[in-house]
Amino acid sequence: MRQLIFEVNNIRPIADKVFELILLGDTSDIIRPGQFVNIRVDGKYLRRPISVCDWDEDSLTLIFKVFGEGTEIMSRLQKGDKIDILSGLGNGFTVTDSKKALLVGGGVGVPPLYALAKKLIEQGVKPVVILGFASSKDVFYKNEFESLGLKTYVATVDGSEGTKGFVTDSIKENNLQCDYFYACGPMPMLKALCLELECPGQLSLEERMGCGFGACMGCSIITAKGSKRVCHDGPVFYKEDLLWT
Amino acid sequence: MDVNMKVNLSGVVLDNPIIPASGTFGFGEEFKDLYDLNILGSISFKGTTREPRFGNPTPRIAECPSGLLNSVGLQNPGIDAVINEEIPKLCKYFHKPLIANISGFSIDDYAYACEKIDKVEQVGIIEVNVSCPNVKHGGMSFGTNPESAAEVTKAVKAVTTKPVYIKLSPNVTDIASIAKACEEAGADGFTLINTLLGMRIDIKTRKPVLANAMGGLSGPAVFPVALRMVYQVYKAVSVPIIGMGGISSAADVIEMMMAGASAVQIGSANLVDPFICKTIIEELPKKMRELGIKSLSELKPTF
Numbered sequence: 001m002r003q004l005i006f007e008v009n010n011i012r013p014i015a016d017k018v019f020e021l022i023l024l025g026d027t028s029d030i031i032r033p034g035q036f037v038n039i040r041v042d043g044k045y046l047r048r049p050i051s052v053c054d055w056d057e058d059s060l061t062l063i064f065k066v067f068g069e070g071t072e073i074m075s076r077l078q079k080g081d082k083i084d085i086l087s088g089l090g091n092g093f094t095v096t097d098s099k100k101a102l103l104v105g106g107g108v109g110v111p112p113l114y115a116l117a118k119k120l121i122e123q124g125v126k127p128v129v130i131l132g133f134a135s136s137k138d139v140f141y142k143n144e145f146e147s148l149g150l151k152t153y154v155a156t157v158d159g160s161e162g163t164k165g166f167v168t169d170s171i172k173e174n175n176l177q178c179d180y181f182y183a184c185g186p187m188p189m190l191k192a193l194c195l196e197l198e199c200p201g202q203l204s205l206e207e208r209m210g211c212g213f214g215a216c217m218g219c220s221i222i223t224a225k226g227s228k229r230v231c232h233d234g235p236v237f238y239k240e241d242l243l244w245t
Numbered sequence: 246m247d248v249n250m251k252v253n254l255s256g257v258v259l260d261n262p263i264i265p266a267s268g269t270f271g272f273g274e275e276f277k278d279l280y281d282l283n284i285l286g287s288i289s290f291k292g293t294t295r296e297p298r299f300g301n302p303t304p305r306i307a308e309c310p311s312g313l314l315n316s317v318g319l320q321n322p323g324i325d326a327v328i329n330e331e332i333p334k335l336c337k338y339f340h341k342p343l344i345a346n347i348s349g350f351s352i353d354d355y356a357y358a359c360e361k362i363d364k365v366e367q368v369g370i371i372e373v374n375v376s377c378p379n380v381k382h383g384g385m386s387f388g389t390n391p392e393s394a395a396e397v398t399k400a401v402k403a404v405t406t407k408p409v410y411i412k413l414s415p416n417v418t419d420i421a422s423i424a425k426a427c428e429e430a431g432a433d434g435f436t437l438i439n440t441l442l443g444m445r446i447d448i449k450t451r452k453p454v455l456a457n458a459m460g461g462l463s464g465p466a467v468f469p470v471a472l473r474m475v476y477q478v479y480k481a482v483s484v485p486i487i488g489m490g491g492i493s494s495a496a497d498v499i500e501m502m503m504a505g506a507s508a509v510q511i512g513s514a515n516l517v518d519p520f521i522c523k524t525i526i527e528e529l530p531k532k533m534r535e536l537g538i539k540s541l542s543e544l545k546p547t548f
Contacts, residue, residue: 001278001279001519003518003519003520040517044308045309045310045311045312045313045465045513045517046306046308046313046516046517070308086519207303207304208303208304208305208306208307209306210313210315210516211269211515211516211519214271214274214275215269215271215275215276215515215516215519216268216269216306216315216317216516217268217271217291217317217320218303218305218306218315218317219303219305219306220303220317220320221303227299227320232275
């Protein structure tokens, strides 16, 4: 982990209240897809943890949705603005060699799967992608996944695009088979995937955080291997370690 | 001008008054790669109880203007794991006396854990937390009236040899009377303030942000309250005080010591700026020179 200053290179809306933010700076602390950064926001005390969507040597792509005051302030960032971030947080996904992999994202859980998809492709794996959103106005990055040459399905709760219902409905409707899955999204989605998919997988969890680097114990969960901090021991956990009650 | 940052807490001499506060620094593991921990005056490690605890359900963090609420609820691996695993690990990187923060749910719990921690060589001061607002039956209930706070103090003092500092709650009407009762019961010093009980509601869901509904407020928002209480306790007792509550700069440290603190703890600031203790230690000599302060140990209220 390092504390670094990044510069805003571009910010643009990509769906309803959803923004893509491209930052320039030293990305060497980010080593795996699924890691996150913790952003200092002017006028707010706590930093805002945002998962890394994609990165190269000197640029970082983040996607966030405006949920409250902090993300609202972030949405007003402009090209050239400098921001203070803690970079290289969390464990990230471990790429496995399973050939029939599913990537399943829900809402703002979609972004970290993009860098993961690129890593899997580098390893010779072509995952099938399922993206879940509330409605067609919320859909983003379908084209970006398709541009990687990946078959990409969309599910919307209101049925305005793709399968009507949840990602699990899309998996059933399209009879998608897998020997491994990687997922990020709301807890009910992750739980449904764990219960409905028989194969092993890795899931990235969301929890309200204090520090983002393991110091405050604010985001602890109980797993099969004892208590774990989502920010530091996660956010990615193996399916078999998660306890659903 | 040469400046002297050394301070003395009941015979335990610290190179400087900067101590990361319990619950914001774990057992140092997350900070050891960021800077050399030995620059710190001491470390108050994560609040430890007789048995291991997971703490409260999540969410247990909520944003506030200039601060945060937490309802972690004393998550810790228990006194035996702390003594056998955490302290030996920490002492590989940190070679100064530690402050051992101990909590309990009964007088017997406090005495049991303090007696054990007293035997750990690296522990310099035992900090008895009678002020955690996030646990039922115990914690803060011991620290909110003079009799029970004195009873805990007496029980701990009977089984320990090291200096015992009582960590006081601000959620009381008269903090000075509680401090006085503890001093009479043998307290060697005080740490204050713990967090102020607070609450936030999510106006979209109409429910509290914290799963536990209420939590402890910390951060710069509480600094003036902490300063006032340190001053009140300073006026009431003659033992050293470790002041804490929202300190985020060298200027805050000096202000807190001018209110009567002999040393300070840095809490929430570590969570938003993990390098804050290092920055403050580097800034302190400059600030002292600017203000003409030769020795920090000379600072005390002049009013």
